Amino acid sequence: MILQSVVVKAVTLRQFLRNRWNFSSRLMKELAAEKKVFVDGRSRRMDYLLKENSLVTVDLGWEKNTYEAFSREIDVLYEDEGLMILNKDPLFSVHPVGGHRKDTVLNAIVYYQQRHRQNYKIRFAHRLDRDTSGALIVAKNKWMHEEISRQFRQDGVLKEYLALCHNSFSGSFVVEGKIGLSEDGIHREFRDDGKESCTQVFTLASTDERTLFKAVPQTGRTHQIRVHLASKGYPIVGDALYGVKDRAPRQMLHCHRLQFRHPLTGEIQSVQAPLKQDFLDEMEVCRLL
Known part of the structure; x- marks a missing residue:
C-alpha cells in the first residue's frame, strides 16, 4: 500500500509522518532502514526538512508472507488495499499453535493470497477463539495494524x-x-x-x-x-x-458486527458477519428460528 500527501508546512519528515498518519517511532525507524519514505521521488532521512508543496510518498508493502498455504476457502466480507475482514469459520484456529501448525486461518489466507496474486505479512488486529465464529480483521501492513489495534485497545471499536x-x-x-x-x-x-x-x-x-x-x-x-x-x-x-x-x-x-474508523479514509467502517450454519442449526433445534 502506498500513502501520499502534499506538504503544507515546513517541518521535518519525522514530524510530518507523525502528524499526518500518526506513525509510531518504531514504524518510522523501520521505514528509514528499508528506505521506503520518499520526498519528491527521492529517499530521505527522517530529519530531512520538508518544503511546502513537496510530495511525501510512503511504501508500506515491504513485508512479505513467510507461512505455508493451506488449501481452504475463506469467507471474505470486505477487502481493500489495507485490510480484509473475514467471517471466520468455527473450529478453525486463527494462528499456528499446538496441534494446528499449518491448517489455520493464517495459512488459509496465504492460499487466498496465492490465488489473488497478493503477498503481504498477515497481521490480525484482534483474536477470536478457535470455537468462536464471525468477523475477524486482517491488516495488510504494519501501519494499518497499529492503527486498528490502537482502536481496540482504547475501546474505540464497537x-x-x-x-x-x-x-x-x-x-x-x-x-x-x-x-x-x-x-x-x-x-x-x-x-x-x-x-x-x-x-x-x-x-x-x-x-x-x-x-x-x-x-x-x-x-x-x-x-x-x-x-x-x-x-x-x-x-x-x-x-x-x-x-x-x-x-x-x-x-x-x-x-456478528464490528464498527471502527478506517485508518485510510477516516470514515466509519461497519461490517456484519452472517451466522454460520452450525449456529443456525442449533437455533432451529432450540426452536429459536
Whole structure:
C-alpha cells in the first residue's frame, strides 16, 4: 500500500509522518532502514526538512508472507488495499499453535493470497477463539495494524456478539468486574488482581430453556463474554469450560458486527458477519428460528 500527501508546512519528515498518519517511532525507524519514505521521488532521512508543496510518498508493502498455504476457502466480507475482514469459520484456529501448525486461518489466507496474486505479512488486529465464529480483521501492513489495534485497545471499536445460552431470560443486564487468570492457568474468573471488564447484554429471543443474547463488550478481556454470561447463570451452549458439556460441537458464540474508523479514509467502517450454519442449526433445534 502506498500513502501520499502534499506538504503544507515546513517541518521535518519525522514530524510530518507523525502528524499526518500518526506513525509510531518504531514504524518510522523501520521505514528509514528499508528506505521506503520518499520526498519528491527521492529517499530521505527522517530529519530531512520538508518544503511546502513537496510530495511525501510512503511504501508500506515491504513485508512479505513467510507461512505455508493451506488449501481452504475463506469467507471474505470486505477487502481493500489495507485490510480484509473475514467471517471466520468455527473450529478453525486463527494462528499456528499446538496441534494446528499449518491448517489455520493464517495459512488459509496465504492460499487466498496465492490465488489473488497478493503477498503481504498477515497481521490480525484482534483474536477470536478457535470455537468462536464471525468477523475477524486482517491488516495488510504494519501501519494499518497499529492503527486498528490502537482502536481496540482504547475501546474505540464497537463489537457485537451473538450468544446462544442455556436457560431463559427476557430483558437486558450489564456485567462488570475484574477478570483474571485462575490458579489452574486455564479458566478466567472474577478476582481482585484482575483487569476491569464490562459487557452489556440484550435478549433477542428466548424459549423456556434457551436464550439468544446480543453481547456488547465494552472491554476486551480473554473469555470475557463467556465468563460474564456464565456468572449470571446463562452459560453459552457448547461451552464446556464455563458451562456444561452438551451435544453442541462448539461454543455458540459469534462475532456478528464490528464498527471502527478506517485508518485510510477516516470514515466509519461497519461490517456484519452472517451466522454460520452450525449456529443456525442449533437455533432451529432450540426452536429459536
